[in-house]
Amino acid sequence: MKRIATYINVMTDDEVEQIHRNSLRILSEIGLHIPNDEVLALCREQGGEVDTGKQVLRIPAKVMESLLEKVKAHSRLDYDTVQRNSLCAGISTQVFFFDYATKTRRYGVMDDVMKGIKLLENLDRFPGSGVVTLPSDVPHNFADVASFFTVYSYAKKEGGTFILSATSAKYIVEMSRLMGRDCGYFLETVSPLQYRKESLEMALIMTKMGCPVSIGPMVIGGALGPMTIAGNCSLQNAEILGSMFVGHALTGQLGFGYGSFNHTMDMRSMLCSFGSPNQALLGMAAAQMARYYGIWGVSNNGLTDALAADYQCGMEKASNAIFSLLAGCGGMGGMGIVGADQGVSLEQLVLDNEFIKAYNYIMSGFEVNEETLAFDVLKEVGINGNFIGESHTVEHIEDSYWPSQIFERFDFDAWANGGKKTALDRAHEYVEDVTKGYQSMEPVIEPSKYEELKRIRRAAAEEMGVDVDKYCRD
Numbered sequence: 001m002k003r004i005a006t007y008i009n010v011m012t013d014d015e016v017e018q019i020h021r022n023s024l025r026i027l028s029e030i031g032l033h034i035p036n037d038e039v040l041a042l043c044r045e046q047g048g049e050v051d052t053g054k055q056v057l058r059i060p061a062k063v064m065e066s067l068l069e070k071v072k073a074h075s076r077l078d079y080d081t082v083q084r085n086s087l088c089a090g091i092s093t094q095v096f097f098f099d100y101a102t103k104t105r106r107y108g109v110m111d112d113v114m115k116g117i118k119l120l121e122n123l124d125r126f127p128g129s130g131v132v133t134l135p136s137d138v139p140h141n142f143a144d145v146a147s148f149f150t151v152y153s154y155a156k157k158e159g160g161t162f163i164l165s166a167t168s169a170k171y172i173v174e175m176s177r178l179m180g181r182d183c184g185y186f187l188e189t190v191s192p193l194q195y196r197k198e199s200l201e202m203a204l205i206m207t208k209m210g211c212p213v214s215i216g217p218m219v220i221g222g223a224l225g226p227m228t229i230a231g232n233c234s235l236q237n238a239e240i241l242g243s244m245f246v247g248h249a250l251t252g253q254l255g256f257g258y259g260s261f262n263h264t265m266d267m268r269s270m271l272c273s274f275g276s277p278n279q280a281l282l283g284m285a286a287a288q289m290a291r292y293y294g295i296w297g298v299s300n301n302g303l304t305d306a307l308a309a310d311y312q313c314g315m316e317k318a319s320n321a322i323f324s325l326l327a328g329c330g331g332m333g334g335m336g337i338v339g340a341d342q343g344v345s346l347e348q349l350v351l352d353n354e355f356i357k358a359y360n361y362i363m364s365g366f367e368v369n370e371e372t373l374a375f376d377v378l379k380e381v382g383i384n385g386n387f388i389g390e391s392h393t394v395e396h397i398e399d400s401y402w403p404s405q406i407f408e409r410f411d412f413d414a415w416a417n418g419g420k421k422t423a424l425d426r427a428h429e430y431v432e433d434v435t436k437g438y439q440s441m442e443p444v445i446e447p448s449k450y451e452e453l454k455r456i457r458r459a460a461a462e463e464m465g466v467d468v469d470k471y472c473r474d
Helices: 013-030 037-045 061-075 110-120 140-154 166-179 197-208 229-251 278-293 311-327 346-363 375-381 391-395 412-417 423-434 447-464
Strands: 049-051 056-058 096-099 104-107 185-187 213-215 258-260 263-266 271-273 297-299
Touching: 013 056, 013 061, 013 229, 013 278, 037 049, 037 197, 037 229, 061 229, 061 278, 110 140, 110 346, 110 423, 140 166, 140 447, 166 197, 166 447, 185 197, 185 229, 197 213, 197 229, 213 229, 229 258, 229 278, 258 278, 263 278, 278 297, 278 311, 311 346, 346 423
Parallel strands: 185 213, 258 297
Antiparallel strands: 049 056, 096 104, 263 271
């Protein structure tokens, strides 16, 4: 068959419908706080009911359902034919850089960004070379501009990071257009049911420049949303639908994905949990809602609360990812993260890349035919024979077994004689090997574009009051 076709469900069809109806009620009766009059006016034009004094948008159920029908028709996604054995990963820029060897962390710097670019160029399940950490050795208001400049100059793969201000947004869009790359805005709610004024300002600036909007609320059950899974999912779904409405009002676009990044608060530590069993339940629910709406869904799966690359880390990542992905989620959370946004580890990026390759191998299934049933070779080998030297074995090694240089399979003596290395040890060796020379990397773009990128970066620094001579040197 060569693919796994069945989807697992955590809710009945009636329960999915209940989540949908409750979300519509949230949007129509409670609404969204939108502290921007221009955005509110655009939403009113699309059929929203606006309380100007309170800056609240309420979306009538019929208006929301009408938009959902258009989104579904635009998507034309047939889940029955989706191939799920091509999972890729991305990263989420972290504030801290984590060192597994010493079990310490520090604020990230631009040197880490460069090393991350060099590593990601060598990880085949990461299609982009994003910014692994926010560089603290650059003024904060200028860090996103400097990071985009670095990625555009030195990365062969596309990539970027979060846009931090309305001022930097216009320069980043200018850079992306120069490079011929897509640049959209991630419009995120602040749960429950509101947007930051600054986020709306950035969204307006970028959409006026023709940039698309992506969405992905992050309700945290027990803190910024109901503790119950059903209540969490209802609020999350409401914020996703509401964000589709606002995004459509801003851009006219219909190509929205179902970005569902909700979590649960751990009441002992008072931290957002990335790896609890709830993450599998939330991921499966997100997948079912995305299938209900007929659009592509992703959730924050494949994550962990562990602060070491230990059993907990592997178990949490694999379990919440596999449940979510088998339910129909087409993407994972940002990889390489240590704990719940406690930092980024380059070694964890390598381990995650290897996990995704193993997952894709499983999801590709296997073929059943005359050749693969192997009756003829079995008859030739006969009783009490072996298949090691058979040409049939050689011909099918690549399609019937997945090898790994990180997840090794040795007997005790070979492992002991090899230095008793763990997967983390091998991941560290891989990082150090493929990133050699990263500090002396040369720009990978033509000189004229590089010079123009430097001009844009300099203009941004001047407007932001950043020391041009210090932070715009090459």
